[in-house]
Amino acid sequence: MIEFRSVSKRFDDGTLAVDDFSLVMPSRQTTVLVGSSGSGKTTLLRMINRMVDATSGELEIDGENVSTIEPVQLRRRIGYVMQNSGLLPHRRVIDNIATVPRLNGVPKKQAHERALELMDTVGLDRDMAERYPSQLSGGQQQRVGVARGLAVDPNILLMDEPFGAVDPIVRADLQQELLRLQRELDKTVVFVTHDIDEAFLLGDQVVILEKGGRIAQKGSPAEILANPASDFVASFIGADRGKRALSIQTIDGAQVLVDGDGNVAGRLVEAGPA
Amino acid sequence: MTWVLNNLGLILELTLVHIRLSVLPIVLGFVIAIPLGWLAYRYRLTRGLILTLVGLLYTIPSLALFVILPPLLGIGFLSEANVLIALTIYAVAIMARSVAEALQSVDADVRQAATAVGYSSWSRFWTVDFPLAGPVLLAGLRVVAVSTVSLLTFGIVVGVQSLGYLFTNGFQRGIVEEVLAGVVMTVIVALLFDGALVLLGRALMPWTRAARALPASPPRVAMA
Numbered sequence: 362m363i364e365f366r367s368v369s370k371r372f373d374d375g376t377l378a379v380d381d382f383s384l385v386m387p388s389r390q391t392t393v394l395v396g397s398s399g400s401g402k403t404t405l406l407r408m409i410n411r412m413v414d415a416t417s418g419e420l421e422i423d424g425e426n427v428s429t430i431e432p433v434q435l436r437r438r439i440g441y442v443m444q445n446s447g448l449l450p451h452r453r454v455i456d457n458i459a460t461v462p463r464l465n466g467v468p469k470k471q472a473h474e475r476a477l478e479l480m481d482t483v484g485l486d487r488d489m490a491e492r493y494p495s496q497l498s499g500g501q502q503q504r505v506g507v508a509r510g511l512a513v514d515p516n517i518l519l520m521d522e523p524f525g526a527v528d529p530i531v532r533a534d535l536q537q538e539l540l541r542l543q544r545e546l547d548k549t550v551v552f553v554t555h556d557i558d559e560a561f562l563l564g565d566q567v568v569i570l571e572k573g574g575r576i577a578q579k580g581s582p583a584e585i586l587a588n589p590a591s592d593f594v595a596s597f598i599g600a601d602r603g604k605r606a607l608s609i610q611t612i613d614g615a616q617v618l619v620d621g622d623g624n625v626a627g628r629l630v631e632a633g634p635a
Numbered sequence: 636m637t638w639v640l641n642n643l644g645l646i647l648e649l650t651l652v653h654i655r656l657s658v659l660p661i662v663l664g665f666v667i668a669i670p671l672g673w674l675a676y677r678y679r680l681t682r683g684l685i686l687t688l689v690g691l692l693y694t695i696p697s698l699a700l701f702v703i704l705p706p707l708l709g710i711g712f713l714s715e716a717n718v719l720i721a722l723t724i725y726a727v728a729i730m731a732r733s734v735a736e737a738l739q740s741v742d743a744d745v746r747q748a749a750t751a752v753g754y755s756s757w758s759r760f761w762t763v764d765f766p767l768a769g770p771v772l773l774a775g776l777r778v779v780a781v782s783t784v785s786l787l788t789f790g791i792v793v794g795v796q797s798l799g800y801l802f803t804n805g806f807q808r809g810i811v812e813e814v815l816a817g818v819v820m821t822v823i824v825a826l827l828f829d830g831a832l833v834l835l836g837r838a839l840m841p842w843t844r845a846a847r848a849l850p851a852s853p854p855r856v857a858m859a
Contacts, residue, residue, distance in 0.1 A: 407751075410751065412747075412750065412751055433753055433754075433755045434753075436750070436751060436752060436753035437752070437753035441748075441751040441752055443744075443747075443748055443751065445744055446748075447744055447745060447747070447748025447749075447751070447752075448745075448748070449745060449748075449749065449763060449767075450742075450745065450767065450842055451766050451767055451769075451840065451842045452842075460752060461752050461753055464752075464753055464754065464758070492845070493841075493842045493845040495842070495845060496845055509752065510752075
């Protein structure tokens with residue numbers, strides 16, 4: 362469990378990126394921080410592995426205050442996946458995945474065996490192990506990034522807009538893959554995005570942020586869609602338009618759902634057992 | 636050609652001496668430039684200071700340096716050390732700026748990713764920043780190598796043997812062939828060093844050619 366208690370961050374240039382932020386991120390669930398740029402979402406994520414230190418307030422991981430943990434050690438036990446993969450261009454795929462175990466002193470052979478297993482886990486062909494990142498597609502690089510994040514089998518996985526830079530089809534693919542991984546691996550995932558659809562798809566808990574890390578609303582995707590807490594949230598999630606504003610029309614005795622653009626989205630049926 | 640053919644032994648000997656004397660200033664210059672370049676790259680304050688200083692160093696005429704150094708360091712005017720130290724200073728002057736630029740050239744995202752996954756600053760410098768700065772470092776080192784090989788010929792004015800001997804000797808005795816032999820051999824030695832550095836770069840930085848070897852990922856633009 363990750364707990365923020367009244368955390369604030371003011372950068373050296375005076376910007377207040379995060380103002381009095383409190384939140385509990387439950388273990389083994391995916392918490393998605395979603396907001397526009399300037400909402401402080403990435404700053405919040407980076408506080409968890411001390412890439413950024415809070416100016417005030419407390420941040421605990423399983424009851425342990427992160428400020429008491431040496432940053433380098435802390436980072437080595439937390440998985441981190443970022444936009445554009447952040448892979449080391451001068452290391453082969455297998456060495457990139459084995460990076461953190463090697464830093465922790467795991468023997469090379471063992472680290473490489475584990476890296477190959479992880480390539481299976483994230484759906485990468487083992488043949489790619491000897492390639493350099495520049496020889497992979499964007500989607501493949503992102504998979505390597507995820508494999509690297511999982512290499513030390515961390516409890517916590519931080520993901521900073523990991524699928525933001527790949528094309529929509531690959532992104533959809535990677536999102537499904539992450540859902541599958543999360544079912545299998547049961548990590549505490551903190552995921553940052555500006556894409557509300559992605560947030561609703563991946564999040565157990567979705568936290569919608571306004572400027573300065575102010576929480577506009579938090580809850581499950583269903584709760585937020587059912588009851589947007591404010592006009593800001595309603596407009597952010599697009600409740601009033603497009604494919605979220607479904608209306609019922611009766612055609613030939615059957616009830617059909619029509620979206621905000623007038624396109625038929627589906628047919629209304631009784632919900633079956635979940 | 637007669638002079639050349641009659642003096643092959645001398646030319647070869649001077650070439651070997653020239654190579655031997657060039658190596659030390661190149662290596663030392665590179666090693667000394669690393670911390671200086673790092674300081675220039677890392678802190679705004681030291682940046683201006685160091686880059687101005689090394690810039691000035693390079694403008695000192697080599698003859699003047701050969702005269703200033705001995706009393707300063709307590710070495711003989713005619714010693715090899717005098718020339719080697721002077722050449723090392725020039726190498727540092729060129730290389731320090733190169734090191735700063737090379738470190739600057741490393742992608743900030745990669746640097747930050749390395750920190751995020753748990754590199755300490757020391758290990759990140761040597762295993763991430765430094766190797767990734769490699770291509771720009773190599774470019775600087777190639778300039779240093781060629782410049783050192785050519786500057787070494789000046790050493791002859793303080794009596795240190797090198798291919799420069801062929802210049803002065805040929806000039807004094809009016810043998811054009813000898814002077815030309817010196818020029819050609821100096822160029823060849825410079826090319827040898829350059830070629831060796833390029834090969835070394837390929838061996839140490841296989842990833843720089845990997846991108847071109849295979850039809851790689853969709854263009855970078857699509858991922859920006």
